[in-house]
Amino acid sequence: MRETDAVADARRDLEVCNACRYCESFCAVFPAMTLRRDFSTADIGYLANLCHNCRGCYYACQYAPPHPFNINLPQTFAQVRSETYEDYAWPAPMRGLFKSNGNLIAMTTVVLIAGVLLACMAIVDPSILYTPQTGPGAFYRVIPWWVMVLISGTTFGFAILALIMGFRAFWKDTGGKPGELTQGRPLATALHDIFTLRNLGGGGGGCNDRDEAFSNTRRRFHHLMFYGFLLCFASTTSATFYDHFLGHPAPYPFWSLPVQLGTWGGVGMVLGTAGLIWVKITADPAPAARNLLGAEYALLTLLFLVASTGLLLLGLRHTGAMGVILAVHLGTVFAFFLLTPYSKMVHGVYRSAALLRHALERQPAQPSPTLPPSAQSKDRAAGSVA
Ligand code: SF4
Ligand code: SF4
Numbered sequence: 001m002r003e004t005d006a007v008a009d010a011r012r013d014l015e016v017c018n019a020c021r022y023c024e025s026f027c028a029v030f031p032a033m034t035l036r037r038d039f040s041t042a043d044i045g046y047l048a049n050l051c052h053n054c055r056g057c058y059y060a061c062q063y064a065p066p067h068p069f070n071i072n073l074p075q076t077f078a079q080v081r082s083e084t085y086e087d088y089a090w091p092a093p094m095r096g097l098f099k100s101n102g103n104l105i106a107m108t109t110v111v112l113i114a115g116v117l118l119a120c121m122a123i124v125d126p127s128i129l130y131t132p133q134t135g136p137g138a139f140y141r142v143i144p145w146w147v148m149v150l151i152s153g154t155t156f157g158f159a160i161l162a163l164i165m166g167f168r169a170f171w172k173d174t175g176g177k178p179g180e181l182t183q184g185r186p187l188a189t190a191l192h193d194i195f196t197l198r199n200l201g202g203g204g205g206g207c208n209d210r211d212e213a214f215s216n217t218r219r220r221f222h223h224l225m226f227y228g229f230l231l232c233f234a235s236t237t238s239a240t241f242y243d244h245f246l247g248h249p250a251p252y253p254f255w256s257l258p259v260q261l262g263t264w265g266g267v268g269m270v271l272g273t274a275g276l277i278w279v280k281i282t283a284d285p286a287p288a289a290r291n292l293l294g295a296e297y298a299l300l301t302l303l304f305l306v307a308s309t310g311l312l313l314l315g316l317r318h319t320g321a322m323g324v325i326l327a328v329h330l331g332t333v334f335a336f337f338l339l340t341p342y343s344k345m346v347h348g349v350y351r352s353a354a355l356l357r358h359a360l361e362r363q364p365a366q367p368s369p370t371l372p373p374s375a376q377s378k379d380r381a382a383g384s385v386a
Helices: 005-020 029-034 043-050 054-061 073-087 090-121 139-142 145-175 178-182 184-196 216-245 257-282 291-318 320-342 344-361 373-385
Strands: none
Touching: 005 029, 029 043, 029 344, 043 073, 043 145, 043 344, 054 073, 054 178, 054 291, 073 090, 073 291, 073 344, 090 145, 090 291, 090 320, 145 257, 145 320, 145 344, 178 344, 184 216, 184 257, 184 344, 216 257, 216 291, 257 291, 291 320, 291 344, 320 344
């Protein structure tokens, strides 16, 4: 990872915090910070990704602006995080995309929607876009099965590969070993922290979503979006199973498993993304990194469009509007897959890696296997004196 102005600012802030330690119980960052006296560039990347941007330390800090120390950890860490996303992105020539990802998300979405619409017209028949289609295989009469599989398989496969490569680079840079990834107890602790968003709990009463008042609003909206996303993924997986293993092509009845998972997942994503946009709009801008807000709004809007067009497709699938809505929905889904490695979506990968590293660091030290028990106790005694 590069040494930049943002990294230097974070290092200075952390040195002040390491002397102060007032916010020790707020989140995982402060206990991880106290394990270090010096902060390498990779350490700062790790701590920035461990920060969940709860803003608790900003409102609690006696050295926050307008104090001359100007300590603003949520803002500084947000800058460093965005630099880690860029530095660890794969392949390297694509790293520059992070700089313009707000515009990029909008443009790619529009181009892909238009592309899918034009492909439908060219491959099938323009009238298919406004003629009602019903019965098994109705979707494939609008967009052939092979087109859906080719584009979704390519974009999804590429996104997964790019995310794995980014994770690998981050893990290696922060001193991680491949064998540490499968250690049971730290992995369980990290998964618990990821799925509960424990670090958005602040000191216990929630975080400072919009101002100095404590709240769990952002955590709840994030849960709605995250679990909604997982339900939608489960819906697509179960639909693939129905199609390929049970021989039942979509569309499915409303009470079927794929439609129920997709409906509730879509509702969760729509409410979650709309809520997170509302929290951002109404929040105090002082602890935010304003230059990154455009890209964050663009990503939330794309996720909102993915979910809302999916629900619209469900409601209008037996009408003549189905063809156009299906093309628009698939355009947003393909854009999401393609842009995931170059948007804020990667925060899930690096934050998960940081939480696992933190869980590993908190493990009790193991006795050295190379020393006999008597020597180990002497070794410990010497260590405690030192
Ligand atoms: S953020 Fe401020 S109050 Fe909190 S530990 Fe750092 S210097 Fe101290
Ligand atoms: S903003 Fe919240 S999560 Fe980030 S360092 Fe401060 S207290 Fe920790």
